[in-house]
Amino acid sequence: MTARPTMSDVAAAAQVSVKTVSRVVNGETGVHPGTAAVVTAAINALGFRPNEVARSLRPGYSSQTLGLIIEDLGNPFYSQMARGVEEVAREHGFMVISGSSEEEPERERHLVQSLLRRRVNALLVVPARGDHTYLSRELADGTPAVFLDRPPQNYVADVVVLDNRGGARTATEHLLRQGHRRIGLISGFEEVYTGAERLAGYREALMDAGFPLDPALLRVNCHHPAEAALATEALVTLPDPPTALFTLNNRITIGALQALWTRKAATALVGFDDFELADLLPIPVSVVRHNPVELGRVAAKLVFARLAGDRQPPQTVTLPVQLEQRGSGEQRIH
Amino acid sequence: MTARPTMSDVAAAAQVSVKTVSRVVNGETGVHPGTAAVVTAAINALGFRPNEVARSLRPGYSSQTLGLIIEDLGNPFYSQMARGVEEVAREHGFMVISGSSEEEPERERHLVQSLLRRRVNALLVVPARGDHTYLSRELADGTPAVFLDRPPQNYVADVVVLDNRGGARTATEHLLRQGHRRIGLISGFEEVYTGAERLAGYREALMDAGFPLDPALLRVNCHHPAEAALATEALVTLPDPPTALFTLNNRITIGALQALWTRKAATALVGFDDFELADLLPIPVSVVRHNPVELGRVAAKLVFARLAGDRQPPQTVTLPVQLEQRGSGEQRIH
DNA sequence: TTGTACGCGTTATCAG
DNA sequence: CTGATAACGCGTACAA
Numbered sequence: 068m069t070a071r072p073t074m075s076d077v078a079a080a081a082q083v084s085v086k087t088v089s090r091v092v093n094g095e096t097g098v099h100p101g102t103a104a105v106v107t108a109a110i111n112a113l114g115f116r117p118n119e120v121a122r123s124l125r126p127g128y129s130s131q132t133l134g135l136i137i138e139d140l141g142n143p144f145y146s147q148m149a150r151g152v153e154e155v156a157r158e159h160g161f162m163v164i165s166g167s168s169e170e171e172p173e174r175e176r177h178l179v180q181s182l183l184r185r186r187v188n189a190l191l192v193v194p195a196r197g198d199h200t201y202l203s204r205e206l207a208d209g210t211p212a213v214f215l216d217r218p219p220q221n222y223v224a225d226v227v228v229l230d231n232r233g234g235a236r237t238a239t240e241h242l243l244r245q246g247h248r249r250i251g252l253i254s255g256f257e258e259v260y261t262g263a264e265r266l267a268g269y270r271e272a273l274m275d276a277g278f279p280l281d282p283a284l285l286r287v288n289c290h291h292p293a294e295a296a297l298a299t300e301a302l303v304t305l306p307d308p309p310t311a312l313f314t315l316n317n318r319i320t321i322g323a324l325q326a327l328w329t330r331k332a333a334t335a336l337v338g339f340d341d342f343e344l345a346d347l348l349p350i351p352v353s354v355v356r357h358n359p360v361e362l363g364r365v366a367a368k369l370v371f372a373r374l375a376g377d378r379q380p381p382q383t384v385t386l387p388v389q390l391e392q393r394g395s396g397e398q399r400i401h
Numbered sequence: 402m403t404a405r406p407t408m409s410d411v412a413a414a415a416q417v418s419v420k421t422v423s424r425v426v427n428g429e430t431g432v433h434p435g436t437a438a439v440v441t442a443a444i445n446a447l448g449f450r451p452n453e454v455a456r457s458l459r460p461g462y463s464s465q466t467l468g469l470i471i472e473d474l475g476n477p478f479y480s481q482m483a484r485g486v487e488e489v490a491r492e493h494g495f496m497v498i499s500g501s502s503e504e505e506p507e508r509e510r511h512l513v514q515s516l517l518r519r520r521v522n523a524l525l526v527v528p529a530r531g532d533h534t535y536l537s538r539e540l541a542d543g544t545p546a547v548f549l550d551r552p553p554q555n556y557v558a559d560v561v562v563l564d565n566r567g568g569a570r571t572a573t574e575h576l577l578r579q580g581h582r583r584i585g586l587i588s589g590f591e592e593v594y595t596g597a598e599r600l601a602g603y604r605e606a607l608m609d610a611g612f613p614l615d616p617a618l619l620r621v622n623c624h625h626p627a628e629a630a631l632a633t634e635a636l637v638t639l640p641d642p643p644t645a646l647f648t649l650n651n652r653i654t655i656g657a658l659q660a661l662w663t664r665k666a667a668t669a670l671v672g673f674d675d676f677e678l679a680d681l682l683p684i685p686v687s688v689v690r691h692n693p694v695e696l697g698r699v700a701a702k703l704v705f706a707r708l709a710g711d712r713q714p715p716q717t718v719t720l721p722v723q724l725e726q727r728g729s730g731e732q733r734i735h
Numbered sequence: 736t737t738g739t740a741c742g743c744g745t746t747a748t749c750a751g
Numbered sequence: 752c753t754g755a756t757a758a759c760g761c762g763t764a765c766a767a
Contacts, residue, residue: 071520071542073760084738089762099736114541119518121458121760124743128762130454132498132519140487141694146480153474153501162515164466164498167487181496184453185466186405204448208405292681325681344678347626347659360475407744418754423746433752455744458759462746 072113081109092117123186133370134182135165136175137193137215144340144359145193148215151363152191159371161188172197179205189370191363194219196258211373213366217260218383225373226383227366231261231339234355234388235268235313238337241353241390242311243276246400247335251284251302251309253295253319265315265339284309295322303332310400311335317342320352337396346393353396357388406447415443426451457520467704468516469499470509471527471549478674478693479527482549485697486525493705495522506531513539523704525697528553530592545707547700551594552717559707560717561700565595565673568689568722569602569647572671575687575724576645577610580734581669585618585636585643587629587653599649599673618643629656637666644734645669651676654686671730680727687730691722 074092078085083102090098091106098106109115123130133156137145149165156163164182168175175195182190183205190212199219206212213225242250252269254262273280283305286298295318302309303326312327312334314320320338327334338345341356365384390396408426412419417436424432425440432440443449457464467490471479483499490497498516502509509529516524517539524546533553540546547559576584586603588596607614617639620632629652636643637660646661646668648654654672661668672679675690699718724730 069542075760085761086738086763087736090737093762097736102736114538116514116517116539118520118760120454120464120520121743122762124454124458124745124760125762126743128743139484141477141481141484143475143477143480146477146483147475149480150473150475150501153499157500162498162500162519164496165487166491166496167484180450183450185496186452186454205450207448208403321678321681328681328683342677344655344676347655347662349662349683409744419744420746420754421752424753427746431752436752452744455759456746458744458761459746460759462759 071118072115073118074115077106077109077113077115080113081106129188130186131159131161132185132187133161133163133189133191133367134178134185134187135163135191136168136178136182137165138170138195139167140165141167147359148193148363148366151360151365152367153363154360155364155367155371168193168195170195176201183210188374189213191215191366191370192219193217196220211370213369213373215362215366224381225366225369226381227362227369228383228385229261229357229362230385230388231264232268232271233385234339234357234390235265235315236272237268237388237390238313238339238355238396239269239272240276241392241396242313242335242337243272243278245311245335245397247309247311248278248400249281249284249307249309249311251286251299251312251334252315253286253289253298253302253312253323254315255288255290255319257287262315269313289319289322292318292322292325295319296326299323299326300330303327303330303334309334311337311396311398314338316340317354320354324348324352333398335396335398337390341391346391350395351393353393354391355388356391357386362386405452406449407452408449410447411440411443411449414447415440463522464520465493465495466519466521467495467497467523467525467701468512468519468521469497469525470502470512470516471499472504472529473501474499475501481693482527482697482700485694485699486701487697488694489698489701489705502527502529504529510535517544522708523547525549525700525704526553527551530554545704547703547707549696549700558715559700559703560715561696561703562717562719563595563691563696564719564722565598566602566605567719568673568691568724569599569649570606571602571722571724572647572673572689572730573603573606574610575726575730576647576669576671577606577612579645579669579731581643581645582612582734583615583618583641583643583645585620585633585646585668586649587620587623587632587636587646587657588649589622589624589653591621596649603647623653623656626652626656626659629653630660633657633660634664637661637664637668643668645671645730645732648672650674651688654688658682658686667732669730669732671724675725680725684729685727687727688725689722690725691720696720 074085074088077088166178199222202222218226289295317340338354345352408419408422411422500512506529533556536556552560623629651674672688679686
């Protein structure tokens with residue numbers, strides 16, 4: 068109930084000046100041990116805790132805070148990214164303020180502004196769709212920004228992404244190598260960067276191998292497992308059905324699996340994104356997996372390099388992904 | 402690269418005093434429209450953004466920030482809680498600084514101190530094990546704290562928990578009603594609050610129904626799915642094996658399921674905690690489910706009630722859980 | 736070894 | 752309607 072004690076409260080209690088208290092608090096040299104003891108006693112008696120807000124207002128000091136904007140804190144992929152960011156931040160004595168953009172551009176802008184008003188040292192952003200030129204104005208003072216999972220539109224800065232295209236190529240080539248020629252593809256939002264890249268990787272693999280891409284095998288805009296299940300159902304009941312499926316994210320993979328199980332279809336399947344239980348299912352699911360925590364870590368390290376004065380041109384880091392062969396993707400065509 | 406412009410920069414550019422700029426920025430009445438226009442123009446020209454840090458230093462103002470300490474931001478259960486907290490915070494114009502305690506008491510203390518130094522308005526904490534009397538000193542000024550998922554030890558404050566005991570009772574009674582008399586139980590850390598409560602619920606249900614508790618059917622301290630699988634294996638191969646299993650958290654449920662599948666055992670199963678795919682598996686898994694987002698929301702609302710001046714004695718809110726009958730728990734004994 | 740003045744960016748007070 | 756001044760809590764520069 069009492070207001071939090073300040074340095075001058077401590078100074079008054081210890082019968083010294085605020086500056087002496089400051090010296091003790093910051094462990095500066097040149098304080099008489101006796102005085103220091105008195106001050107320390109007063110600090111403990113009053114329960115004084117230095118006010119980081121006041122400190123960060125002073126020139127040369129900063130809030131020691133990172134701003135993190137992601138699509139949804141509750142989504143495991145992003146929350147693991149956040150975890151990676153937090154780890155690196157802690158190593159530097161920083162804390163993280165985070166917010167969910169809900170993939171809405173206005174919300175993102177609002178969050179950017181709120182965070183900058185709080186004078187975060189840097190921004191880490193999973194960019195929502197839409198134009199990002201507004202950032203030039205917001206970050207004109209040199210506050211670094213690093214983008215995660217996808218690049219922003221019309222703003223040049225450091226970006227850390229997964230090798231979406233490469234992973235999709237690998238998955239598709241793997242299925243081709245098992246003898247599959249008709250490989251169905253189910254994707255989520257078409258316009259999202261990661262989805263587009265993965266689709267491109269699938270296309271490239273087919274082209275390079277000299278096989279045609281049958282548009283009838285493509286199902287896009289499946290946002291829920293249920294829609295993916297329907298799409299799978301539709302593909303499997305085609306006159307000339309695919310012998311394998313490539314599902315572009317884990318929600319889709321889950322929906323597809325359910326449809327395949329109820330149909331007892333022996334269609335091979337490789338999914339992008341790992342998921343819990345994938346390796347424990349009766350037929351373990353082959354996936355292209357990656358490391359969201361590492362993504363967060365790498366982005367945070369980039370941020371701290373910038374804060375340390377790194378003036379290199381903005382770079383794009385592409386993190387490798389791994390094809391995990393567990394069974395569902397290794398069913399050869401007879 | 403330029404330092405961020407301040408109010409006095411704007412004032413100079415607009416040929417007015419800082420106070421006038423302040424008035425315009427805060428939309429105060431009593432400013433000549435002409436002057437306001439000039440000031441607004443200067444603000445836009447310079448890209449001025451008010452410094453919330455400086456503002457929060459002033460008496461009567463605050464950082465408009467909540468501190469959140471959870472076990473692990475990367476864990477879906479906790480990250481969804483964080484999501485709920487964030488939602489309510491945003492409604493109040495607050496932001497959230499979060500940190501992971503890793504279930505280590507010293508880390509928690511360190512986080513508490515860091516957050517209080519940053520003058521967060523309130524603390525939301527998933528308490529690590531160990532004594533929490535230290536909080537009396539830290540929060541002597543009246544900064545509210547609310548605890549999530551489990552109560553702290555030796556500190557009285559608002560707490561929001563799930564109905565762990567009731568959920569476990571319900572699950573056990575459900576299995577008893579299906580005719581099961583030998584119900585195996587697999588749990589994680591024995592000393593964790595939630596686990597202890599769930600175990601107690603199981604015990605109570607058996608006692609109340611007048612059935613003995615066979616210690617041979619209890620397996621504790623399974624921290625990974627693999628350990629749970631081994632425990633399941635051991636239970637199923639008992640001379641007089643259980644006909645049903647009650648698994649105390651989702652990691653354990655997953656491990657148990659795998660063991661049952663490989664063994665093709667027809668043991669009934671109910672798990673505490675829902676998990677992705679639970680409803681999509683060939684035999685859908687019955688679970689006691691709950692709503693982590695709601696838990697976060699309720700806790701945050703409690704915090705804001707306290708911040709608004711609510712002086713009621715600390716309360717414990719117990720959130721209901723639901724038994725979701727999907728199939729695995731409804732296999733009657735022949 | 737210790738203390739005094741000043742400034743960080745903002746807002747409240749009170750005068751013009 | 753507008754502005755000068757003090758203050759928020761702390762640390763730097765410079766004395767004493």
